[in-house]
Amino acid sequence: MFAGASAAILVTMALALFRAIRGPTIYDRILAVNAFGTLTVVLIAVHGFLAGRPEFLDIALVYALINFIATIAVTKYVKFSHLGHPSGEDERGDV
Amino acid sequence: MLQALSLGAVLYGLWLLLSGHFEPLLLGLGLASTIVVVLIARRMDLIDREGHPIHLSWRFLLYIPWLLWEIVKANIDIARVIVRPRMAIDPSVLRLKGTQKSELGHVIYANSITLTPGTVTIGLEEGVLSVHALTREAAEGLIRGDMDRRVTAVEGAADGRGEHGA
Amino acid sequence: MIFKAVLRVVSKLLIPPIMLFALYVQFHGDFGPGGGFQAGVIFASAFILYALIFGIDNARKVAPAWATRTLLSLGLLLYASVGVAGILLGGNFLDYSVLAEDPVIGQHLGITLIEFGVGATVSGAMITIFFIFAHQDR
Amino acid sequence: MALLADIASWACLIAGSLFALIGAVGIVRLPDVFARMHGAGIVDTLGMGLILAGLMIHEGFTMVTVKLVLIVVFIFFASPTTTHALARAALNGGLKPLVDGKNAPSAEPGERTGGPSKT
Amino acid sequence: MEFPGLYNYWITIVLMMVGFYIVIAHDNLIKKVVGLNIFQVSVFVFYISMAKVRGGTAPILDAGIEIYSNPLPHVLILTAIVVGVATTALALALVVRIRNAYGTIEDDEIEGQEDDA
Amino acid sequence: MAVTALALVRLRNLFAVVMLAGMFSLLAAVLYVVLDAVDVAFTEAAVGAGITTVLMLGTLALTTSEEKAAPRKILAPLLLVVATGAVLIYGTMDMPRYGDPNAPIHRHVAPYYLERTGPDTGLPNVVTAVLASYRGYDTLGEVAVIFTAAVGVLILIGRSRRPRKKRQPADKKKAAQ
Numbered sequence: 123m124f125a126g127a128s129a130a131i132l133v134t135m136a137l138a139l140f141r142a143i144r145g146p147t148i149y150d151r152i153l154a155v156n157a158f159g160t161l162t163v164v165l166i167a168v169h170g171f172l173a174g175r176p177e178f179l180d181i182a183l184v185y186a187l188i189n190f191i192a193t194i195a196v197t198k199y200v201k202f203s204h205l206g207h208p209s210g211e212d213e214r215g216d217v
Numbered sequence: 218m219l220q221a222l223s224l225g226a227v228l229y230g231l232w233l234l235l236s237g238h239f240e241p242l243l244l245g246l247g248l249a250s251t252i253v254v255v256l257i258a259r260r261m262d263l264i265d266r267e268g269h270p271i272h273l274s275w276r277f278l279l280y281i282p283w284l285l286w287e288i289v290k291a292n293i294d295i296a297r298v299i300v301r302p303r304m305a306i307d308p309s310v311l312r313l314k315g316t317q318k319s320e321l322g323h324v325i326y327a328n329s330i331t332l333t334p335g336t337v338t339i340g341l342e343e344g345v346l347s348v349h350a351l352t353r354e355a356a357e358g359l360i361r362g363d364m365d366r367r368v369t370a371v372e373g374a375a376d377g378r379g380e381h382g383a
Numbered sequence: 384m385i386f387k388a389v390l391r392v393v394s395k396l397l398i399p400p401i402m403l404f405a406l407y408v409q410f411h412g413d414f415g416p417g418g419g420f421q422a423g424v425i426f427a428s429a430f431i432l433y434a435l436i437f438g439i440d441n442a443r444k445v446a447p448a449w450a451t452r453t454l455l456s457l458g459l460l461l462y463a464s465v466g467v468a469g470i471l472l473g474g475n476f477l478d479y480s481v482l483a484e485d486p487v488i489g490q491h492l493g494i495t496l497i498e499f500g501v502g503a504t505v506s507g508a509m510i511t512i513f514f515i516f517a518h519q520d521r
Numbered sequence: 522m523a524l525l526a527d528i529a530s531w532a533c534l535i536a537g538s539l540f541a542l543i544g545a546v547g548i549v550r551l552p553d554v555f556a557r558m559h560g561a562g563i564v565d566t567l568g569m570g571l572i573l574a575g576l577m578i579h580e581g582f583t584m585v586t587v588k589l590v591l592i593v594v595f596i597f598f599a600s601p602t603t604t605h606a607l608a609r610a611a612l613n614g615g616l617k618p619l620v621d622g623k624n625a626p627s628a629e630p631g632e633r634t635g636g637p638s639k640t
Numbered sequence: 641m642e643f644p645g646l647y648n649y650w651i652t653i654v655l656m657m658v659g660f661y662i663v664i665a666h667d668n669l670i671k672k673v674v675g676l677n678i679f680q681v682s683v684f685v686f687y688i689s690m691a692k693v694r695g696g697t698a699p700i701l702d703a704g705i706e707i708y709s710n711p712l713p714h715v716l717i718l719t720a721i722v723v724g725v726a727t728t729a730l731a732l733a734l735v736v737r738i739r740n741a742y743g744t745i746e747d748d749e750i751e752g753q754e755d756d757a
Numbered sequence: 758m759a760v761t762a763l764a765l766v767r768l769r770n771l772f773a774v775v776m777l778a779g780m781f782s783l784l785a786a787v788l789y790v791v792l793d794a795v796d797v798a799f800t801e802a803a804v805g806a807g808i809t810t811v812l813m814l815g816t817l818a819l820t821t822s823e824e825k826a827a828p829r830k831i832l833a834p835l836l837l838v839v840a841t842g843a844v845l846i847y848g849t850m851d852m853p854r855y856g857d858p859n860a861p862i863h864r865h866v867a868p869y870y871l872e873r874t875g876p877d878t879g880l881p882n883v884v885t886a887v888l889a890s891y892r893g894y895d896t897l898g899e900v901a902v903i904f905t906a907a908v909g910v911l912i913l914i915g916r917s918r919r920p921r922k923k924r925q926p927a928d929k930k931k932a933a934q
Contacts, residue, residue, distance in 0.1 A: 735816055
């Protein structure tokens with residue numbers, strides 16, 4: 123059963139990967155990478171059960187966290203081409 | 218100060234949940250870690266009514282099941298739309314005014330909208346939300362304003378005392 | 384408020400748990416996956432998130448340059464001094480068995496201290512590097 | 522009882538996988554970024570949530586379940602935030618959401634400025 | 641089972657060669673750094689796949705589990721990853737510095753400027 | 758994974774390259790989990806996807822995000838790469854099979870670590886024990902390397918860039934000539 127779920131997740135990841143490689147705009151790629159990250163979290167969790175040692179969910183938790191931070195960083199970069207500006211100093215709005 | 222204490226309590230509870238080891242050394246380390254984190258959070262100016270909204274915890278807990286049920290319903294709708302060979306999508310952008318009083322309430326509202334598939338908040342400025350809706354049903358569901366009322370109710374007790382977010 | 388609401392509120396909610404999680408990883412490296420290297424990186428990423436949302440200058444106020452550099456050096460110093468402590472107590476360099484009466488407890492103590500040194504160094508290094516990169520003018 | 526839990530967890534896993542797949546199909550098929558966000562939303566909420574819920578039911582009440590709950594809570598906080606940030610970035614980058622001209626409800630019914638205020 | 645027993649090495653080698661190709665064929669310095677990273681990851685995968693023991697589990701001791709994978713490569717790679725990110729940061733700092741000095745991050749253009757000077 | 762890597766080769770937009778590199782790292786971490794290296798996967802998770810991406814973005818922000826031209830001299834590198842790959846694959850013929858418990862690597866010091874970690878240190882995580890105790894010298898060296906790298910970055914670009922910025926247009930002019 124877990125194998126079936128992980129197979130489904132893998133197919134989903136492949137589809138997201140397709141969008142990330144094709145993605146006409148940058149935003150498509152970011153979106154796909156974000157979805158990909160979420161799927162990775164789920165895949166790691168499912169694999170823990172598949173291998174019979176589900177104690178290693180910390181990794182999945184770290185993943186969820188890092189994925190969030192990376193996506194924020196990326197959107198910030200896309201908007202400002204710079205990581206350092208404090209949000210909201212300029213009038214263009216911010217992330 | 219009260220909020221710092223409660224944040225510390227929440228964090229220590231989180232530590233106990235994560236840890237699962239109840240030896241004196243680790244309990245002490247957990248306490249030390251909690252204190253360090255609370256100090257850094259104070260330095261970062263994170264502890265206020267927005268960063269640690271204890272004042273609406275109970276109502277929020279009541280709100281969650283309703284939101285989950287909404288998410289499930291919306292998911293099924295959107296999934297049906299996507300699977301159909303001719304996608305019957307009807308994207309639209311609408312502007313809504315949230316009736317919440319603080320920005321925290323607006324944020325809860327905006328995130329609830331985004332969390333429900335079929336509608337994504339693409340802008341939030343001074344209480345006016347721009348929402349991108351995938352289908353007509355999703356848009357109409359929002360215009361009915363059910364979620365808006367509920368979020369306002371969650372926030373209900375928050376006014377009265379010093380307002381940080383507004 | 385100058386910052387945009389959604390990100391500000393959510394990151395205010397999330398940064399303290401992230402830091403606590405980093406420290407949890409730090410001190411539970413003995414029992415599950417984790418340890419100083421990972422904890423340092425996660426701790427640094429909490430700061431990076433703060434810098435991304437609230438601006439690099441505010442982040443610099445919270446963690447000034449001298450603080451991160453001290454952290455960076457202190458970790459290495461802690462590591463090395465645990466080793467030297469082993470020598471002073473009659474063992475070899477980096478031999479923790481002599482740190483306590485019972486060799487097993489000594490080992491445990493030594494490993495915890497070492498991991499803490501590693502974590503401090505890594506987080507200091509990562510925060511320093513990030514701040515340098517983000518602080519450049521184009 | 523054990524059988525019941527097993528069936529429930531299987532059902533959750535199957536449904537979750539199905540939703541994840543549908544969401545990914547949506548990510549591939551939908552026409553523009555803003556529409557694709559909804560597909561990603563399905564993956565992020567119900568796909569992920571149901572799979573992890575299936576695992577929770579399978580596991581019973583242990584430390585593992587606590588961590589799964591933490592993951593779900595974290596993603597439920599983070600996912601809309603990133604989607605929102607992304608949407609704002611895309612708007613800022615000059616992308617306009619694709620709107621069907623003739624039946625866009627944005628003009629009349631959407632312009633709801635009052636709302637049921639409770640005062 | 642002679643043939644498939646080696647596929648992990650082959651995957652590693654394919655990855656390694658892709659990284660290698662990026663490093664030698666592309667002129668852009670950032671692309672070169674990315675290529676180096678891929679190369680690095682392939683080496684990591686190589687070590688980790690050598691550490692795997694059939695039927696074993698992660699080397700975290702637990703009652704009732706007999707076979708563990710080899711912990712030693714894990715230790716080496718664990719530190720190597722963090723060192724790798726530190727050196728990547730150093731390389732990127734160099735790239736930034738080169739950009740400031742030459743106004744470009746394309747290898748051939750830098751060489752052209754060197755020849756002019 | 759290989760597909761990601763190959764896509765990396767083709768893409769010219771450096772921004773997309775960085776995004777795909779992040780994805781590549783995600784896949785690598787999944788692979789580590791599958792291969793039982795949970796600690797390594799943990800590190801890769803924390804480092805590869807997060808910090809490296811952020812650092813790359815920082816560099817892109819400081820330089821440029823578009824690769825100038827596709828490589829012209831494709832054939833020679835390709836030949837070299839294929840030749841090297843062939844040699845390496847020939848070399849793997851003598852390697853121990855995947856997952857073989859009798860491979861030389863598993864017979865040397867690993868059983869000692871696995872057996873002694875419990876009694877010696879009382880820790881369940883062998884990786885941590887080896888990292889911090891049995892091979893403490895190594896780890897000290899690694900920490901020193903990280904420290905040195907941070908100091909190196911500080912020295913290289915740590916100071917304010919303002920005086921140098923003025924000279925940049927002159928450099929560009931020189932390049933144009």
